[in-house]
Amino acid sequence: MPGRHVTDHQMRLFMKLRQEHTTEIAAAKASISRATAFRIKQDPQLPSQKTKPRERRRPDPLAHIFDAEVVPLLKAAPGIRAVAVFEEMLRRHPELSEGVRRTMERRIRSWRAIHGGEQEVIFRQIHEPGRLGLSDFTNMNEIGITIAGQPLDHLLYHFRLAYSGFEHAHVVLGGESFVALAEGLQNALWFLGGTPLYHRSDSLSAAFRNLDADAKEDLTRRYADLCAHYQMTPTRNNKGIAHENGSIESPHGHLKNAIRDALLMRGASDFDDLDAYRGFIDEIVSRRNARYGKRIDAERAQLQPLPGRRTSDFEEVVVRVSSSGGFTLRKVFYTVPSRLIGHRLRVRMFDDRLDVFIGGTHLMSLRRGRGHASGKHDQVVDYRHVIHSLRKKPMALLQLVYRDKLFPRQEYRRAFEILLDRLSDKQACKITVELLALAHDRGCERELAERLRKILDAGDLPDIAELRTLFAPDPARLPTVNVHLASLNGYEALIDAHQVGDAA
Known part of the structure; x- marks a missing residue:
């Protein structure tokens, strides 16, 4: 073939075939031209015997430094990168050209292949059905998800079966924790309809961070109890050895890529609420599982x-409700109805909510808050819990610690800021508190917020009397209905008459 060199194999094949075939046929079978065939007949020496060793076309730019300086550096620091060695040589020898970087990298790679240390070997495993399930968390902040315009700081709990590739993903609002692991794992197992023999996770370093010895032991025991409940043997990969969890570490990237692609096709990464985003994740995971249905x-x-x-x-x-009308838990203050002040409550902490109990009675569920990374406390406030007391002391709103979290919607906060700017502090606080009370008493929080937006956009101030009339009826003006209960003597007479009739 033109432009290709004849190999020793082709030449040997031609010499063998020409004993039984003509020159033209033997050349065709050996994939060489007729002219080359006649040239080979004149000179039967193999091509490899004719090749002269290639000599350098220019002086070796590393001859004076590689053995003298680079090799000692590689021996002293086996893990050093080739680019770092190159930069050090440039510092020592400014006359070196930038163009020898690749030459040095190839020379270092060849030296390490012959003289370097042993590297870690990854042993591929055979996965059997029903044997191993894996759990891990992956950070999703890089995806840029927003809920109603607000960035969502979250992780994704990811469960996977090593054999079939079954996946389950669960949105985690806090960090890696036992609660998040337990909730996500159980959701996956109950959706799957069975449990594997072994469950593997990483060391859950984030869950153990800053815990004392007793807390770490308790967390380990709870994890062991969780696996025992589902008859799974718990295992963990060695800390810092990510490839031991490779059956789920690599799918992290594939799942994130699928989410990115779906967001691009969706045309937006903003969702109305958290449930909508969770449904979006569930749909993507379901599609991926459908590929491995069998x-x-x-x-x-x-x-x-x-x-x-x-x-x-x-x-x-267990928490105690303070005189502030709430309790503090994990650097977050939660409000509860004031009738609970002084009581001790049992609180069950889930990843996204708190279930509050008094004794064995479930009182309410609260959205779970998170303390700031800087150590600053946060608040989860429901204005309905404190509005009755705030009406008695409206000026408390002015310097209230959790004032910004008290407003249920942006329109109420905006109204307060405009009132402060145009009226006295006392009037602004009183009108704002009455607005919140109106929203609570008449059950018109959303409708009132829409009305406030129109009033403020027009440059006017809210008129409490007008708004009360608009969102009538006033509960105080509702007619009183008196119900007169019948005397029980009439029922007794009916019973006696019925018994007399049966006797007759």
Whole structure:
């Protein structure tokens, strides 16, 4: 073929074939031209025997420094990068050209192949159906998800079966924790309909950080109890050895890429609420699982049966309601109805909510807050819990610690700021508190907010009397209905008459 050199194999093949075929046929079978065939007949020496060793076309630019300086550096610091060695040589020898970087990198790579230390070997494993499930968390902040325009700081809990590739993902609002692991793992197992023999996770370093020895032991025990409830043997990969969790570490990237692609096709990364975003993640994971439907069905048959019920996926603490009308938990202040002041409450902490109990009675569920990374406390406030007391002391609103969290919607905060700017502090606080009370008493929080937006956009101030008339009826003006209960003597007479009739 033109432009290609004849190899020793082609030449040997031609010499063998020409003993039984003509020169033209033997050349064709050896994939060489007729002219080359006649040239080979004249000179039967193999091509490799004719090749002269290639000599350098220019002086070796590293000859005077590689053995003398580079090699000692590689021996002293085996893990050093080739680019760092090159930069050091440039510093020592300014006359070196930038163009020898690749030459030095190739020379270092060749030296390490012969004289370098041993490297870690990754041992590929055979995965059996129903044997191993893996859990891990991955940070999703780089995706840029927003909820109603506000950035969502969150992780994604990711569960995967090593054999079939079944996946489950769960949005985690806090950091890596036992509560998040327990909730996400149990959701995955109950959706799957069975449990594997082994469950592997990383060391959950974030969950153990800043914990004392007793807390770490308690967390380890709770994780062991969780796995025992589902008849799974808990295992962990060695700290810092990510490839031991490779069956889920690599799918992290694939799942994130699928989410990015779906967001691009969706045309926006903003969602109306958290439930909408969670539904979006569930849909993507379901599509990915559909590709492995047959393998997943085959593995389901090998899974262990589920227990009769779920186990706890929460952390329970006891708090006391202070005179401020709430309690502080994990650097977050939560308001509760003032009738609970002085009471001790049991709080079950889930990843996204708190369930509040007094004794064995469930009182309410609260959105879970998170303390700031800087150490600053946060507040989760419901104005309905404190509005009755605030009406008695409206000036308390002016310097209230959690004032910004008290307003249920942006329109109420905007109204307060404009009132402060145009009226006295006392009038502004009184009108704002009455607006909140009106929203609570008449159950018109959204409608009142829309009305306030129109009033403020027009440059006017809200008129409480007019708004009360607009959102009538006033509960104080509702007619009183008196119900007169019948005397029980009439029922007694009916019973006696019925008994007399039966006797007759």
